[in-house]
Amino acid sequence: MPKYKIIARQMMRKINSDDMKQGDKLASIEELMKYFDVGKNTIIQVLTLLERQGYIYQVRGSGNFVRKHRRHGYINILEANGFQSTLQGFRLGSEMLDLKIIKPNTEVMANLDITAEEDVYYVKRLRSIEGRKFAVERSYYVKDIVPYLNQEIVEESIFRYLMEDLKLKPGFTDHFLRVGKLNQENAELLNLNTGDPTAFLESIYYLENGQPFDYSKVLYHYEETQFFIQGTNNMEL
Amino acid sequence: MPKYKIIARQMMRKINSDDMKQGDKLASIEELMKYFDVGKNTIIQVLTLLERQGYIYQVRGSGNFVRKHRRHGYINILEANGFQSTLQGFRLGSEMLDLKIIKPNTEVMANLDITAEEDVYYVKRLRSIEGRKFAVERSYYVKDIVPYLNQEIVEESIFRYLMEDLKLKPGFTDHFLRVGKLNQENAELLNLNTGDPTAFLESIYYLENGQPFDYSKVLYHYEETQFFIQGTNNMEL
Numbered sequence: 001m002p003k004y005k006i007i008a009r010q011m012m013r014k015i016n017s018d019d020m021k022q023g024d025k026l027a028s029i030e031e032l033m034k035y036f037d038v039g040k041n042t043i044i045q046v047l048t049l050l051e052r053q054g055y056i057y058q059v060r061g062s063g064n065f066v067r068k069h070r071r072h073g074y075i076n077i078l079e080a081n082g083f084q085s086t087l088q089g090f091r092l093g094s095e096m097l098d099l100k101i102i103k104p105n106t107e108v109m110a111n112l113d114i115t116a117e118e119d120v121y122y123v124k125r126l127r128s129i130e131g132r133k134f135a136v137e138r139s140y141y142v143k144d145i146v147p148y149l150n151q152e153i154v155e156e157s158i159f160r161y162l163m164e165d166l167k168l169k170p171g172f173t174d175h176f177l178r179v180g181k182l183n184q185e186n187a188e189l190l191n192l193n194t195g196d197p198t199a200f201l202e203s204i205y206y207l208e209n210g211q212p213f214d215y216s217k218v219l220y221h222y223e224e225t226q227f228f229i230q231g232t233n234n235m236e237l
Numbered sequence: 238m239p240k241y242k243i244i245a246r247q248m249m250r251k252i253n254s255d256d257m258k259q260g261d262k263l264a265s266i267e268e269l270m271k272y273f274d275v276g277k278n279t280i281i282q283v284l285t286l287l288e289r290q291g292y293i294y295q296v297r298g299s300g301n302f303v304r305k306h307r308r309h310g311y312i313n314i315l316e317a318n319g320f321q322s323t324l325q326g327f328r329l330g331s332e333m334l335d336l337k338i339i340k341p342n343t344e345v346m347a348n349l350d351i352t353a354e355e356d357v358y359y360v361k362r363l364r365s366i367e368g369r370k371f372a373v374e375r376s377y378y379v380k381d382i383v384p385y386l387n388q389e390i391v392e393e394s395i396f397r398y399l400m401e402d403l404k405l406k407p408g409f410t411d412h413f414l415r416v417g418k419l420n421q422e423n424a425e426l427l428n429l430n431t432g433d434p435t436a437f438l439e440s441i442y443y444l445e446n447g448q449p450f451d452y453s454k455v456l457y458h459y460e461e462t463q464f465f466i467q468g469t470n471n472m473e474l
Contacts, residue, residue: 022447023447052289054409057408057409057443057445057447059445059446059447060445065447067409067447071413074413077466077468078466078468171294172291172294172304172467172468173467173468174465174466174467174468175464175465175466175467175468176308176311176463176464176465176466177414177436177463177464177465177466178459178462178463178464179416179434179435179436179457179459179462180434180459181434196434197416197417197418197433197434197435197459198416198434199414199416199436206294208294208296208297209296210259210260210294210296210302210304220416222415222416222417222418222434225415225416226413226414226415227412227413227414227415228411228412228413228414229314229315229411229412229413229414229466230409230410230411230412231314231315231409231410231411231412
């Protein structure tokens with residue numbers, strides 16, 4: 001891992017700790033250079049990354065300040081490595097309901113930009129938090145890119161496996177969110193009633209080269225889930 | 238407006254047009270420098286902004302590529318300037334239901350980081366798209382920062398007024414999204430039934446200096462609304 005990421009992780013842990021609060025001023029670039037014993041470019045890379053990840057904000061002419069995640073128990077939609085990092089401290093579970101290799105239907109073909117002949121892994125999982133069911137997930141992985149999945153991987157963390165073992169280089173993500181009513185099958189899986197509200201999140205994950213590799217559809221339990229979406233300097237234009 | 242923003246806007250219009258599709262390669266930095274008659278730093282600023290706004294993606298060593306918004310009619314949560322830009326081409330309406338100066342309750346105090354003595358503008362609006370009601374919005378603006386609002390501003394675009402007339406410098410935004418059931422008052426406003434599903438979005442908008450100035454609570458019509466959330470290179474860590 002490059003030096004700037006190691007330093008950024010260290011600073012994120014510090015910011016997440018109780019020592020720092022919203023609006024606290026960070027040490028100056030010079031001080032950070034001295035403290036971490038690195039050059040100015042590395043510190044600039046660290047600060048750019050921290051700002052993009054929503055951990056700090058820059059005020060032109062006066063420095064960098066801490067930005068705190070102000071509410072707990074929310075899923076950060078923009079943290080794509082699953083729920084593992086956002087819901088730290090909570091006991092999370094994944095029960096595999098189905099895993100098989102299939103041919104894509106037209107919806108999956110369109111979202112993964114593949115032909116009807118290509119194989120995809122279909123994964124159906126029931127996610128839980130502190131033993132309470134909170135989401136039903138149906139995901140489709142392009143088999144050309146993800147050649148192998150098994151129950152152990154699926155119940156642990158698919159994303160960790162893809163990034164750390166398969167060394168995939170993730171790029172960007174599109175999320176589509178709607179609200180609707182649960183049908184009977186999904187209501188039963190979530191211990192809810194048919195017609196109860198649900199958040200329906202569709203996500204398409206792309207590799208660094210722009211190729212989609214994962215199309216995922218998740219239905220969330222409306223009482224167990226809340227989302228956090230952090231905008232960084234989005235009003236620039 | 239700085240030169241790089243003017244060029245970025247021009248390129249965004251081009252990307253949004255039918256001429257370009259997902260994965261199309263952009264001209265090289267040198268070609269863009271020549272075409273727009275500006276220096277390398279300006280083009281780098283343009284490309285950084287386009288990438289952060291989700292209009293392009295970079296592939297190290299091979300260039301910049303077009304990223305298209307693949308579905309229409311979705312609200313982009315991260316475009317904070319209201320719905321005006323995301324839902325271009327749709328006829329949008331805002332009906333003012335209430336506008337008054339009040340003292341904040343504890344919820345508003347906590348989210349806007351103000352004391353019980355400070356004044357806030359309370360605005361209640363019914364938003365519509367193509368004549369169909371799609372959201373009830375209740376917003377609280379710190380009066381110290383937003384000294385004046387009237388019906389014309391509230392039914393036009395509050396954000397445009399704040400940015401262009403008051404020259405506020407927007408910073409970042411926190412969004413909190415939950416799913417729930419509508420109570421009678423809100424169901425009637427949206428022409429739905431009590432107990433129908435709704436997306437409940439709370440947003441806190443901050444100035445560039447980190448000060449919150451707008452706390453907004455919006456209930457969306459579940460059949461009329463869908464959200465788009467674009468992640469850019471969020472898996473970096």
